[in-house]
Each structure stands twice: as C-alpha cells, then as structure tokens.
Amino acid sequence: MSMDYTQSVIQKVKVMFPGFSEKEKKVANYLIQAPDQMIHDSISQLAERLFISEATITRFTKHIGFKGYQALKIALASDIRKLSHQEEEQIAEDASVTQIFSSSIQQLQNTLTMMDEDKILKAVSLLANSTHIAFYGNGASSVIALDAHHKFLNTGISSNAYLDFQVQHRAAFQLKETDVACVISAGPIDDQLMSITNILRERRVPILSITEYGKNNLSQCATVSLFTSPVGNQGVHEEWTTQISQLCLVHTLYTKVMMAKDPVLSSY
Template identity: 35%
Template sequence: MESMNGLARIRGAYTTLGKKEQRIADYILKQPERIIHHTINQVADDLDVAESTVFRFCQRVGFKGYQALKIALATDVVAPLQDIHEDISQEDTPLEIAEKIFTSNVKTLEATRQILDGASLDKSVALLLSARRIEFFGSGGSAVIALDAYHKFVRSGLFVTANLESHMQLMSASQLTTDDVAVLISHSGASKDTLDVAKVLNERGVLTIAITNYAKSPLSKLCDVALYTVSQETEFRSEALASRIAELSLIDALFTVVMMRRGEEGRESLQKMREAISLRRM
C-alpha cells in the first residue's frame, strides 16, 4: 500500500469520505506540492481541523500515516500524471464522446497500474495455484466481471466455478472448504450480497481475494488479500462503469501469471480448450 500513487488513491476514495475528509482531499488535490513541505500540524491549522482528523484521513485513503502520504505525493509531483480527464457534455459530438470515454479508460488503467502492489499480486497468484477449487463471486455489474474471470480461468485446467444468482452464490460458498479460494469482485466493496458471501466464506475458513476500488471498504477488511482499482466518476458515467476496464485488466494479469507458472500443464489445458472450441467453427 505504501508505494501507491497518492493523488490517484485520494481521487478513488473521494466519494466515500466524510465532509471534513473531503475538505482535506480538496486541499491536497489542488496543491499537492505544498503538502510535501508541510507538517501535519500546518495542514491541520490551514484547514482548522484536528491533527487526528488529518491522520485518520491518511489511513482512510490507504496509508499508515501522514509521512507515508507525503512520500507518495512527492512521487506524484516529480512525475505527475497528465490530467487527461474531461467531462462529457450535452454539446459533444458522438466522436468527441467516444474520444473522452477512451481517454477516461486510459487514465483508469494508468492510475490502477500505479497502485499495483507486487506482494498482493504474488500472494493472489500463489493462492490460486494452490487451490483445490476457485470460485468467482460478484453482484450486479460485478457479476459480469466474475463471469469473464471464469471464462478466462476455465482455460487454465484449474477447477473454477462461478454463479451469478445471489442465493446460488450463498449456497455454493457454504460448500467451499479451507482448501479452496474465492475471488470476490465489488467496485464499492459494500455490496450486501457480496458481503454476505464473504461472511459465509470466513465462517468456512475459505481463503479470499478481493478486487475493489476502495482500500477501506467492508469487503477489503473481510478478505485475506485485496487488489485495488482506481476510477473517477463523471456526470454521465459512474466510476463503477469506468472501473470495469481496470478490473478486467487485473484478472487478465492474474490469469497470465497463473498460466506462465503452470508451464506445460497450462499449455496442455489451453490446447485442449482450443481443440474443443474448434468443433464449433465451420
């Protein structure tokens, strides 16, 4: 978590922050270079808040404390991301809207790439490779991402499953064991259906991986490993929609590493799948 991009993490967590925390976020986003040279008490004085409020803000956005946030912001200021985000307006042509959507997706991918944590990726891959069974869970729009993950990993030769209906998810979760791994996908990390599944999995002692946008979400607290995305909301497009491309990319990365680690077994499984699919081609 300490190596992640500070500005991207603050933007990603913004909608979950309280009013005082959003004031701190606005202050940092407008002038990150000042934070690098300010002490925590200077920031607190500027905003007329307690130092403890600033400290809690740092933890809410995924850092151990103020110093860790300053280090991340220093990296941002030295090598800032180009701000390519533009709001879509009613006056835009279809081509302009398409260009802005593509630009927003590029920014989401770049911001997510900057906060990737190598240790969390390594641990996720190790869990997937050692699992007797892997099951993907998601609700609403995240269910589509879970289904895509199943569609990829079924090619690996590993035992993978996915259910889209909430009652079936709970039933399936209740049958998993300590030898299995569950991957839970939720942009907000606060979907009741997904949290209910996570609680059942915890009761069963099942190892869990979360893919979510918020470091301090109920889901990330319930799971053994968390992989994070970063996305921003626009007037005509929710951040959940923008995050899908990052979630899909994380799953692509996990699948590719798993297949490389499986070596010849992975290649044989992929070849079997290709041969089976070829029967459907004319």
C-alpha cells in the same frame, strides 16, 4: 478518466509529486484521481481509506501550501465548482470516440500506478494452488466474475461464477480450505456480499478481493486484497471505467497463473 479539475491544486500536486514522501504520494494520488470524493472525506475517513495517519495528511497539506486539510478541501471544492458546468457541457456535446477511449486508458494507468506486485504474486500463488475457484460478483461486477470463470477454464483449475445471491449463499457452504473465493465489487460493499464473505471466513476459505482502492470491510477480511483506482464522478463513463480496470486485473491474474502452470509460456 479523472477530470483535471484545477490548475491551482491538482496541477500543483502533479508538479510537486516527485518531492513527496511515499506516504504523501498516497494522498497525492487520491487527490489527483478522485478529487470529488476527497472533498467529502473527513481527515479521519481519508486516513482510514488510505491506510495512513492523520499526521501524514496534515504534513501533506502544509507541504503544498495550505494551513490544514479543511483549507485544502475548500480550495479543491471551489475549483470543482468553477469547472463542473463546463465539463458537463463538454461530456454532453463532445463525447467523442477519443474522449471515451482516453477515459478508459487513464483509468488503467491510474490502476497500474497503485498496483502492488507482491500482492499480485501472492494472488497468483493462491489461485494456481487451489483445487477450485469460486468467482463472486454483484451488480456491474457480475460480468467480471463470469469473464474470470470463462478465462480460468483454460487453466485446468475447476471454477465457477456465482451471480445470484441465493446461489452464492449455498455455494459458499460447499467451499473448502483448499479452494479460493474471488470476491469482486465495483462499488460500496453491500450487506449481501459481506454475509457471503462471513460464511467464507467461518469456513476458512482463502479470499481474494478485488475492489476500488481504499479500506473497506471486504478487503479487510480478504487473504489477499487487490485494488483498482477510484474513478470519481464520470457520469455514464463511471461504471465502464471500473469494469475495464477489473477486466484487465483479472486478465493479468489469468495470464500469470497460466505462466506459473506452464513454464514454457514464461519465455514469451
């Protein structure tokens, strides 16, 4: 769960949220969900991450009462510092079952908020009409790729999960334009994953990417790009909250592909 760092900034943005323009809401969502990441982003980096202009960010900062983006970051950083020690103690001393479950629930809600229904439908069409689906995952996302493969065995579509880089590399050269490569990443896009992606592009294989929200090299190369909410700094919870969002997104795609292939299921 994204920490509720501040009453003076995040809470103010939450209260004002309904009055923001659609583009301003992108900034507001990012500020609420990943404030500790936002304070390290320059205005140009944030604009690129959110697919908006720097002018939109400037308007947003003035809308919530700051002279500029730098002033907003200073205020946000100050609030984070004030509560960080208290939050660390709470996580260490009171990592209750409720807290752990709440963290996962909040991450799912954040991801649902930024979900693009049109992109989901495009992804479902891509998968449902493919002759073979290759799931690629590195690190923490390798188990997501394996889970996706196990699920999609039920669809009647040929699939596989490639977790080892050498195997991923060889398999990429076997894929065709009628196949789909689903590339999943829970963190920064590394050179190995991009080398696989470049092979897929050269072979004109449709690519479905699942990454953390924001512009990145993988999503820019993808035929369809889907995103999960950024998790911010959550210590031991960080990897799991990313995984649970990816698992839910994969399950959504699987369910909708099954419904597309069997109209009877659509009535349930």
